[in-house]
Amino acid sequence: MxxxxxxxxxxxxxxxxxxxxxxxxxxxxxxxxFMRDHVLSLVSHDLRGPLNAIHSWAYVLERKLDANDPNSQRAVTGIRNGVDQQVKLLETIVDATRAETKxxxxxxxxxxxxxxxxxxxxxxxxxxxxxxxxxxxxxxxxxxxxxxxxxxxxxxxxxxxxxxxxxxxxxxxxxxxxxxxxxxxxxxxxxxxxxxxxxxxxxxxxxxxxxxxxxxxxxxxxxxxxxxxxxxxxxxxxxxxxxxxxxxxxxxxxxxxxxxxxxxxxxx
CATH class of the missing domain: 3.30.565.10 (Histidine kinase-like ATPase, C-terminal domain)
Structure with missing residues (x-):
């Protein structure tokens, strides 16, 4: 048929x-x-490296800034929160979607x-x-x-x-x-x-x-x-x-x- x-x-x-x-x-x-899940795997892998680097540099930047400057501290907190949100997105959506062929x-x-x-x-x-x-x-x-x-x-x-x-x-x-x-x-x-x-x-x-x-x-x-x-x-x-x-x-x-x-x- x-x-x-x-x-x-x-x-x-x-x-x-x-x-x-x-x-x-x-x-x-x-x-x-399988191609979709392979691409998602690459996205998950390739994004984690830069996100980890951003998270680490945020801590370095925090130590260099004036602890009494609320705007600077708010900016650093925003960077770290943004990274955490992206990592959570990878774990809950990208990695979960790959489960069918993983x-x-x-x-x-x-x-x-x-x-x-x-x-x-x-x-x-x-x-x-x-x-x-x-x-x-x-x-x-x-x-x-x-x-x-x-x-x-x-x-x-x-x-x-x-x-x-x-x-x-x-x-x-x-x-x-x-x-x-x-x-x-x-x-x-x-x-x-x-x-x-x-x-x-x-x-x-x-x-x-x-x-x-x-x-x-x-x-x-x-x-x-x-x-x-x-x-x-x-x-x-x-x-x-x-x-x-x-x-x-x-x-x-x-x-x-x-x-x-x-x-x-x-x-x-």
Missing amino acids: TTSSTGTAGAQSVPSGFAVSERTARLRAETAL SLALASAPFSLHPLLDETVDEVRSGLARARGVEVIVESQLATEQLNGDRERLAAALWLMLTFAVEASTEGAAVTLAARADATRWYATVTFNQSAAALDDPSVPHLLEAFALKQAREPREAKRIAWVFALCKRVAEAHGGSFEQSDAPESEMATLALHVPLSATTAT
Whole structure:
């Protein structure tokens, strides 16, 4: 069953006639949810440092001012109260809002990796790649390897990696998924030539949030990922694994890598 996509707030427009399956719609919503909470986490983290500094300097300033000057003392008190209000806001609104994905529950069970790849790739091909004229190539060394983890969560992470790669690719380009496993870990790597024009083009279908695609092209601090990949990072870490995003200039090869232990120790 398919339903016409009406998009979400901030989402790219979907051309008339392009249909989105119920599963794809759910994956879009999950991607947006994890991205929202990831941004809130960054806001909480990045604001606490300056707020702590302001609070500390307020005490230094208080000792330098005339204790008998009511205006100066009122100003310092106002600074400290303002900082306290902002910290309380972070704790009661920002941190509380993140609670839904902060602790990620996993439904772990053994499953075969090769069918997971086939199903996810088929979904991305039919859901977006064909409409965008992008080829998805699979280079898999997997045979009968199994992973003890949350199959649905890992499928969502892989779907997001491939979907972003397709959205970042121009018509006629190819996205490659390389998958292998050693004695202890599963490795899934997506490579593609990232194009800002492809991410911006309003005439082709888009499944991901417009502002997320824009942010993904901006410079990132060391070890930080683009917001759109928050789901990938959270799912990988919950399985005791990791997610990595390589930096790549325009039209050069970019890499998204997911590494997960075959017998994951849950790390929520």
